Amino acid sequence: MIQLKNLERYYKSGFQKSWVLKGINLDVKQGEFITIMGDSGAGKSTLLQIIGMLDAANKGEYNFFDEEVHRFNEKKRTELYKHYIGFVFQAYHLIDDLTVYENIETPLIYRGIKSKERKPLVAELLDRFNIVAKKDLFPDQLSGGQQQLVGLARAIIGKPKLLLADEPTGNLHTKQGEEIMKLFKELHAEGMTIIQVTHSEKNAEYGDRIIYLEDGYVREDKNVNELLEKN
Amino acid sequence: MFRHHIKIGYRNLLKNKTYSAIKIGGFSIGIAAFLLITLFVKEELSYDQFYSQQDRIYRVLNVSTNPDFQVNEWPSFSAPIANLLNTDYPEIETAGRLIVRDWFLAGENQFRKSTENQNNYEEGFAYVDPSLLDIFEIKMIYGTREESLSKPFTMVISKKVADKYFPNQNPVGETIILNDNSEEPYTIGGVMQNLPSNTHLEFDFLLTFVGVEFWDGEQTDWCCQNYEPYLRVKPGTNIQQLEEKLLAIKEDYLLKELIDTENAFAEVVKNHRSFRLQPIENIHLQSGVIGDNFKHGDLRVVQLFGAIAIFILLLACINFINLFTAKSANRAKEVGIRKVAGSFKGELVRQFLTESILYSGISIALGTTLAYLSLPFFNQLAGKNIHIPMDTYWFFPSLVLLTLVIGLLAGMYPSFYLSKFQPIDVLKGNISKGIKNSRLRSSMVVFQFTTSIVLVVSALVVYNQMQFILKSKVGFDKENLVLLHGASTLGDKTKAFKEELGRLPMIEDVTNSSSFPVDGTLRNNNQFWINGQQKIDKGVSAQAWRVAGNYHSSMKMNLLKGRFFAEETNRDSFATIINQTMAEKLGLENPIGEQIWNGGAWDIIGVVEDFHFENMKREIRPLVFFKTRGNSAIIAARIQSEDFSKTMASITGVWNKFMPNQPIRYSLLDESYAEMYAETERTGNVFAACAFLAILIACLGLFGLSTFMAEQRTKEIGVRKILGASSSNLFQLLTYDYLKLVFISMIIGAPIAWYLMKKWLQYFEYRIDIVWWFFIVAGVLVAGIALLTVSRQALKLTFSNPVDSLRNE
Numbered sequence A: 001m002i003q004l005k006n007l008e009r010y011y012k013s014g015f016q017k018s019w020v021l022k023g024i025n026l027d028v029k030q031g032e033f034i035t036i037m038g039d040s041g042a043g044k045s046t047l048l049q050i051i052g053m054l055d056a057a058n059k060g061e062y063n064f065f066d067e068e069v070h071r072f073n074e075k076k077r078t079e080l081y082k083h084y085i086g087f088v089f090q091a092y093h094l095i096d097d098l099t100v101y102e103n104i105e106t107p108l109i110y111r112g113i114k115s116k117e118r119k120p121l122v123a124e125l126l127d128r129f130n131i132v133a134k135k136d137l138f139p140d141q142l143s144g145g146q147q148q149l150v151g152l153a154r155a156i157i158g159k160p161k162l163l164l165a166d167e168p169t170g171n172l173h174t175k176q177g178e179e180i181m182k183l184f185k186e187l188h189a190e191g192m193t194i195i196q197v198t199h200s201e202k203n204a205e206y207g208d209r210i211i212y213l214e215d216g217y218v219r220e221d222k223n224v225n226e227l228l229e230k231n
Numbered sequence B: 001m002f003r004h005h006i007k008i009g010y011r012n013l014l015k016n017k018t019y020s021a022i023k024i025g026g027f028s029i030g031i032a033a034f035l036l037i038t039l040f041v042k043e044e045l046s047y048d049q050f051y052s053q054q055d056r057i058y059r060v061l062n063v064s065t066n067p068d069f070q071v072n073e074w075p076s077f078s079a080p081i082a083n084l085l086n087t088d089y090p091e092i093e094t095a096g097r098l099i100v101r102d103w104f105l106a107g108e109n110q111f112r113k114s115t116e117n118q119n120n121y122e123e124g125f126a127y128v129d130p131s132l133l134d135i136f137e138i139k140m141i142y143g144t145r146e147e148s149l150s151k152p153f154t155m156v157i158s159k160k161v162a163d164k165y166f167p168n169q170n171p172v173g174e175t176i177i178l179n180d181n182s183e184e185p186y187t188i189g190g191v192m193q194n195l196p197s198n199t200h201l202e203f204d205f206l207l208t209f210v211g212v213e214f215w216d217g218e219q220t221d222w223c224c225q226n227y228e229p230y231l232r233v234k235p236g237t238n239i240q241q242l243e244e245k246l247l248a249i250k251e252d253y254l255l256k257e258l259i260d261t262e263n264a265f266a267e268v269v270k271n272h273r274s275f276r277l278q279p280i281e282n283i284h285l286q287s288g289v290i291g292d293n294f295k296h297g298d299l300r301v302v303q304l305f306g307a308i309a310i311f312i313l314l315l316a317c318i319n320f321i322n323l324f325t326a327k328s329a330n331r332a333k334e335v336g337i338r339k340v341a342g343s344f345k346g347e348l349v350r351q352f353l354t355e356s357i358l359y360s361g362i363s364i365a366l367g368t369t370l371a372y373l374s375l376p377f378f379n380q381l382a383g384k385n386i387h388i389p390m391d392t393y394w395f396f397p398s399l400v401l402l403t404l405v406i407g408l409l410a411g412m413y414p415s416f417y418l419s420k421f422q423p424i425d426v427l428k429g430n431i432s433k434g435i436k437n438s439r440l441r442s443s444m445v446v447f448q449f450t451t452s453i454v455l456v457v458s459a460l461v462v463y464n465q466m467q468f469i470l471k472s473k474v475g476f477d478k479e480n481l482v483l484l485h486g487a488s489t490l491g492d493k494t495k496a497f498k499e500e501l502g503r504l505p506m507i508e509d510v511t512n513s514s515s516f517p518v519d520g521t522l523r524n525n526n527q528f529w530i531n532g533q534q535k536i537d538k539g540v541s542a543q544a545w546r547v548a549g550n551y552h553s554s555m556k557m558n559l560l561k562g563r564f565f566a567e568e569t570n571r572d573s574f575a576t577i578i579n580q581t582m583a584e585k586l587g588l589e590n591p592i593g594e595q596i597w598n599g600g601a602w603d604i605i606g607v608v609e610d611f612h613f614e615n616m617k618r619e620i621r622p623l624v625f626f627k628t629r630g631n632s633a634i635i636a637a638r639i640q641s642e643d644f645s646k647t648m649a650s651i652t653g654v655w656n657k658f659m660p661n662q663p664i665r666y667s668l669l670d671e672s673y674a675e676m677y678a679e680t681e682r683t684g685n686v687f688a689a690c691a692f693l694a695i696l697i698a699c700l701g702l703f704g705l706s707t708f709m710a711e712q713r714t715k716e717i718g719v720r721k722i723l724g725a726s727s728s729n730l731f732q733l734l735t736y737d738y739l740k741l742v743f744i745s746m747i748i749g750a751p752i753a754w755y756l757m758k759k760w761l762q763y764f765e766y767r768i769d770i771v772w773w774f775f776i777v778a779g780v781l782v783a784g785i786a787l788l789t790v791s792r793q794a795l796k797l798t799f800s801n802p803v804d805s806l807r808n809e
């Protein structure tokens, strides 16, 4: 599904280049649940953003479903956001002026789905995430955990093939975090490909593969089961 | 503390350059317009306000309640009026008469010193009683108010004229020849200071009435009304009582004259005539319905201008308030922290007010400069000669006062709004929502665009009315007609001159008359009856024009019935041709062969189609033609050559051959015609200029607002992008709110504009309809400009990279 070959990302400051990512090689198959780990500043977010096509590499190859991503234009990317990729952020990034319900249905609007058909889809997610009672509230009236549930609901309502999550539990209590992780697990079981960034070893165990980044290099790429076996 | 406030304000100004530029720019433009218009209004209101006996000087007006009259108030009386006022009314200190319209030597003349041969055309001659020098408090440079006009054939000239003809010398005692009439030379009795620009009186030559009698017995005759009386009452006079006492003039003289001549008009006068004393300071602005011969201002226009000035200032203040509060999200943190640091609310209010006054001070300085620079343009637009009164003691203090008032006005709301923020809200991040959805801000934007739309529609209506006037069928052909003025001096040579002119190859036709269908040519008013009814009904009042036999064909008028005058000199001397309206008013279906009477009988030999000989504000009135006795004030030539200057050179050649001592003076009839509507055109220009300013200010504000909103919404747009929103989705999202506001403005503005313009058009008897597309054009124009204004920010945001806004907190 995703192939990264010799990927580089650097910033120029003056005459100097400083590399954030260097020589990244990565293969992601459909249905995998990958966790990216590493110290702060290791380049995790950057990598995720490149995979999510929010950012572009300076060098190297990136193929998405065997198509070369650097040839994609804005329209094509928008197309992918609509049908293939969902995002979850550490800071939730809900739209302040829209209610919970409206936030969740927004992607469907951009897909041109009619209001009547949107309703059952939103209702189903509200129900599944246990936030039916909150549906008419605005984001600032919710707790962090509830906001992230809305964020997740919004990310998956379009049934994306790929879910990208950058520290989705970073701002949450352990308990709220667990709830989100359980949902990730369920989605994975349903066949969704997930790539998450986290600092928590415990969260990493929900997935089946862990990639350790260090100063822009992939230091380790392990199967979770191997890891568990080792311990 | 104050210095601290100034410092913070100044720093903020520099920090947000775009906002500051927009705030100050919009404000300065608004203030410049406000200043100019205020000066204009002030000038208009200052007319005739400078007399030492201000509240005792009046003009006497006839008032008629007769609904058949077009004009219900007019200032003309018979010659004996002044003596009567002076002798019979002890409460009147002194009274005197004035004639300013073209009448004998009043109006315009050929002027020369007796020692020279070359004539000079001069305007601004008036006949006055010597007492007017006293009443008008004329300032004399040479001679005295008492002596200068006390002898027959004396005149007073203005300093301007004295400087022109007698530089650096005292001209008192010099001899002047008018219109080559050396039989009756005038002597200069005095020189007066030039009249100020803000008086309704406009003359440079005062001819004395002493010794004047225009025809035998004229000075004691109550037949005709040619004199305009002014008077000064004694202190403490009750004006209303005096007006009532004046009714004796009607009983003793006017009616007596009419009854003696068995004039049926007596009945009308008896029932409908009274008199009014008009304070001198009201003459300029409040004489709209008075038929006199002065150029007037219009109180309504002054009020309209005043209202527009205030609106433009409001628009500018709104920008300021909107941007200030919009930016307040960024300031809120400052407020919160200051409060935690121990600042009182009052202190914060003071801080923000200081800042606002700082802005208003800078804007007023810039605005004044801008006003100064655009003054020539404004003067042209308003048809005035206004200067900025830098040299007066009150000007700069008023600017300081204005700075404070506007600073406080504009800063008030934002200051209280900002200082209300609580630290806890700020730290929780609760404010941004309230700021974004401010209904107040939307209403202010709506106010701005409503004003813009009203002004655009108004400009469109006025422009179209103007085009309608200039293009509509007027009943004669106004193109290619050259009028040669001052032709009465040709005397017996008129016929020969016309013939010689007619022989020029580029001249199609030549005719003559003193009356033409443009302002500034001879007008009169006579009462006509169907012959035999003069003692029965009250008759029809009509213009009587003396014209040459080929007048209708030269003017290309349409003869409906009968024929025009014969060319031979001695025929048709008692024939008349009337216009359609005259026929209607007389109630004649077949006027040919009937007779009309006005002291003598006239055979109607033709009916000419109605043509516009007055401003289209008025209905076409009755008019009759008589055959001219020979010479007249104007000779008109219809030219057919492409080369105007060559044609004019040939015409001038012929003129100079006949009149070597009098320079040719000509005008083009179509230009004079357009000039009749100069006031209307000016109104249109003012609307257009104000509409432009309003839109400019509103768009500056909108630009600032959209920039700010764009900043606020970057995160949201980023989120929407990764949710799959396309560029056009986003563009719509970002512009929709503004277009909605413009749309609301249209809905509010359209009926207001419709109502105002409906009222304005009522001043015109011949007018356009207000059609739906005016509103569509205005709406599309304003919406288009608004869209252009906001789309810069919208596009920038739409094509920004979402990662920038989402990356990291």
Ligand SMILES: Nc1ncnc2c1ncn2[C@@H]1O[C@H](COP(=O)(O)OP(=O)(O)O)[C@@H](O)[C@H]1O
Residues within 6 Å of the ligand: A011, A020, A038, A039, A040, A041, A042, A043, A044, A045, A046, A047
């Ligand atoms: N615009 C930028 N210019 C220069 N360096 C940047 C820029 N954006 C990010 N970086 C650098 O890239 C590195 C990786 O950032 P990031 O991917 O956010 O790390 P992580 O998410 O692993 O904490 C950091 O060292 C950061 O300083």
Ligand SMILES: [Mg+2]
Residues within 6 Å of the ligand: A044, A045
């Ligand atoms: Mg990160």
